[in-house]
Amino acid sequence: xxxxxxxxxxxxxxEDAIVCASKLGVQIxxxxxxxxxxxxxxxxxxxxxxxxxxxxxxxxxLFASLARKYAMVIIVPIFERRAAGIYHNTAVVIDADGTLxxxxxxxxxxxxxxxxxxxxxTPGDQGYPTFDTRYGRIGVLICWDQWYPEAARLMALAGAxxxxxxxxxxxxxxxxxxxxxxxxxxxITIQRSHSIANGFFVASVNRVGHEGPSLDVGLEFWGSSFxxxxxxxxxxxxxxxxxELLIADCDLSRVEKVRREWPFLRDRRIDSYSxxxxxxxxxLGSNL
Amino acid sequence: xxxxxxxxxxxxxxEDAIVCASKLGVQIxxxxxxxxxxxxxxxxxxxxxxxxxxxxxxxxxLFASLARKYAMVIIVPIFERRAAGIYHNTAVVIDADGTLxxxxxxxxxxxxxxxxxxxxxTPGDQGYPTFDTRYGRIGVLICWDQWYPEAARLMALAGAxxxxxxxxxxxxxxxxxxxxxxxxxxxITIQRSHSIANGFFVASVNRVGHEGPSLDVGLEFWGSSFxxxxxxxxxxxxxxxxxELLIADCDLSRVEKVRREWPFLRDRRIDSYSxxxxxxxxxLGSNL
Numbered sequence: 001x002x003x004x005x006x007x008x009x010x011x012x013x014x015e016d017a018i019v020c021a022s023k024l025g026v027q028i029x030x031x032x033x034x035x036x037x038x039x040x041x042x043x044x045x046x047x048x049x050x051x052x053x054x055x056x057x058x059x060x061x062l063f064a065s066l067a068r069k070y071a072m073v074i075i076v077p078i079f080e081r082r083a084a085g086i087y088h089n090t091a092v093v094i095d096a097d098g099t100l101x102x103x104x105x106x107x108x109x110x111x112x113x114x115x116x117x118x119x120x121x122t123p124g125d126q127g128y129p130t131f132d133t134r135y136g137r138i139g140v141l142i143c144w145d146q147w148y149p150e151a152a153r154l155m156a157l158a159g160a161x162x163x164x165x166x167x168x169x170x171x172x173x174x175x176x177x178x179x180x181x182x183x184x185x186x187x188i189t190i191q192r193s194h195s196i197a198n199g200f201f202v203a204s205v206n207r208v209g210h211e212g213p214s215l216d217v218g219l220e221f222w223g224s225s226f227x228x229x230x231x232x233x234x235x236x237x238x239x240x241x242x243x244e245l246l247i248a249d250c251d252l253s254r255v256e257k258v259r260r261e262w263p264f265l266r267d268r269r270i271d272s273y274s275x276x277x278x279x280x281x282x283x284l285g286s287n288l
Numbered sequence: 289x290x291x292x293x294x295x296x297x298x299x300x301x302x303e304d305a306i307v308c309a310s311k312l313g314v315q316i317x318x319x320x321x322x323x324x325x326x327x328x329x330x331x332x333x334x335x336x337x338x339x340x341x342x343x344x345x346x347x348x349x350l351f352a353s354l355a356r357k358y359a360m361v362i363i364v365p366i367f368e369r370r371a372a373g374i375y376h377n378t379a380v381v382i383d384a385d386g387t388l389x390x391x392x393x394x395x396x397x398x399x400x401x402x403x404x405x406x407x408x409x410t411p412g413d414q415g416y417p418t419f420d421t422r423y424g425r426i427g428v429l430i431c432w433d434q435w436y437p438e439a440a441r442l443m444a445l446a447g448a449x450x451x452x453x454x455x456x457x458x459x460x461x462x463x464x465x466x467x468x469x470x471x472x473x474x475x476i477t478i479q480r481s482h483s484i485a486n487g488f489f490v491a492s493v494n495r496v497g498h499e500g501p502s503l504d505v506g507l508e509f510w511g512s513s514f515x516x517x518x519x520x521x522x523x524x525x526x527x528x529x530x531x532e533l534l535i536a537d538c539d540l541s542r543v544e545k546v547r548r549e550w551p552f553l554r555d556r557r558i559d560s561y562s563x564x565x566x567x568x569x570x571x572l573g574s575n576l
Contacts, residue, residue: 107557127560147552149437149485150561158569186484186520193481196474197437232474264435269395270565272415273438277558281446
């Protein structure tokens with residue numbers, strides 16, 4: 001989706017897409033990160049906390065009714081107001097009967113020019129839960145999390161068969177010519193690698209369109225949403241510019257098949273990974 | 289390299305390549321996994337333990353003299369006999385003055401049809417050391433390790449700026465037509481992802497040629513050795529079939545640059561990764 005300045009318009013657009021998906025037999029829908037608004041983290045402004053909402057709240061209520069009506073699992077990213085001064089970048093998972101199964105709160109928070117998320121979002125404190133939906137056990141991570149193999153691994157260990165990444169990532173217009181393709185390529189590569197390392201499906205859901213005061217300022221979201229299988233094979237891929245309802249057929253029995261043929265989980269050296277919890281292994285010498 | 293049945297021929301071939309590399313100004317050379325012999329793990333035979341040798345030994349002595357003579361760092365994979373009944377799949381790192389800096393013993397040991405490594409190799413017990421060579425701090429992992437993001441991460445935390453993967457991976461001839469490309473693609477993708485996640489160079493060194501009793505039995509090693517930069521961009525890539533001396537220019541200052549622009553190491557949630565040490569998180573329900 002591209003997002004307008006009007007949150008109600010964005011909400012209705014998402015709703016329309018879900019109705020459309022229901023007619024195509026879709027079982028699990030994932031909306032993009034912070035889908036109700038433009039990507040407001042391009043600047044730091046305390047007024048923008050007004051965009052946040054509670055969970056449960058009016059948005060989850062609406063999507064719970066859609067989930068129940070269409071027997072669909074829906075993943076709903078929300079700018080969550082948890083308490084005065086505590087806001088999260090969250091995704092709620094609603095089961096096909098309308099039940100709120102729980103939420104994932106973004107664990108890894110970026111802070112880069114035009115992505116000032118550390119100003120808005122308290123890092124998640126719920127770890128890496130998975131959700132046993134009607135159509136299979138799934139996990140959700142959000143955007144910046146996609147660069148962290150640890151997060152994907154923990155989702156696999158918690159039984160996820162499909163990992164969703166609602167996302168809002170794009171190019172700085174001034175960098176696009178020089179670095180645009182390598183950035184997009186890195187983004188696809190790292191997410192496909194999570195499928196390969198873990199033997200599960202990955203579905204990455206990004207926004208499209210330019211948001212900013214002028215075409216050479218702001219962010220040009222690169223779309224390119226995709227779904228890949230448990231060996232990293234891309235099943236379905238959206239364009240860089242158009243809004244699309246991207247659908248993929250995920251045969252969950254393929255998780256079993258791929259993990260038998262490539263038994264990476266069998267051979268993990270869990271006795272040897274304790275240093276993963278360190279920031280850095282210092283004092284190794286001068287040449288770091 | 290392709291390997292013949294004659295270990296002395298293979299050794300001389302490696303030596304010739306190093307002499308050639310020295311004339312081209314190469315600073316760090318990495319030989320392929322178990323380069324002295326054909327990939328003997330295609331069958332289980334106790335006689336084949338005779339291929340193993342001690343460290344230090346005649347092979348390290350030879351390459352130490354070459355390292356000193358040409359002021360080159362050399363990574364020498366060796367089938368290591370550590371004691372009666374304890375053998376490892378090892379790589380020795382020799383500094384540019386001929387000093388043996390240490391060794392890495394393969395941590396993740398595969399066992400698949402035609403890759404019966406669990407029969408031969410005791411899993412490594414030295415963890416993930418890095419080596420402060422004359423030309424920069426490097427790490428070495430071996431083949432099956434390449435599928436484990438944890439291993440690559442631990443090398444980054446230990447300061448590696450270049451991570452080498454001596455390797456022996458190929459196709460089962462009967463599977464090549466159907467799955468060959470997706471296997472090669474997954475192998476490239478996972479290793480490029482380690483560069484991206486960790487902001488270091490990756491150099492993957494594989495053998496070429498068919499080894500086996502007939503062309504439709506055995507293994508067809510897929511070559512495709514490559515070097516990629518700290519953002520996963522492939523700098524240099526070898527063919528699938530030819531023996532090649534693959535050279536890449538690795539500007540180590542790019543590690544600093546890429547990690548500033550994509551500060552993944554800054555934001556790791558080291559407070560949240562402790563479950564990485566688990567085999568699996570059981571008892572989550574029936575839908576695993």
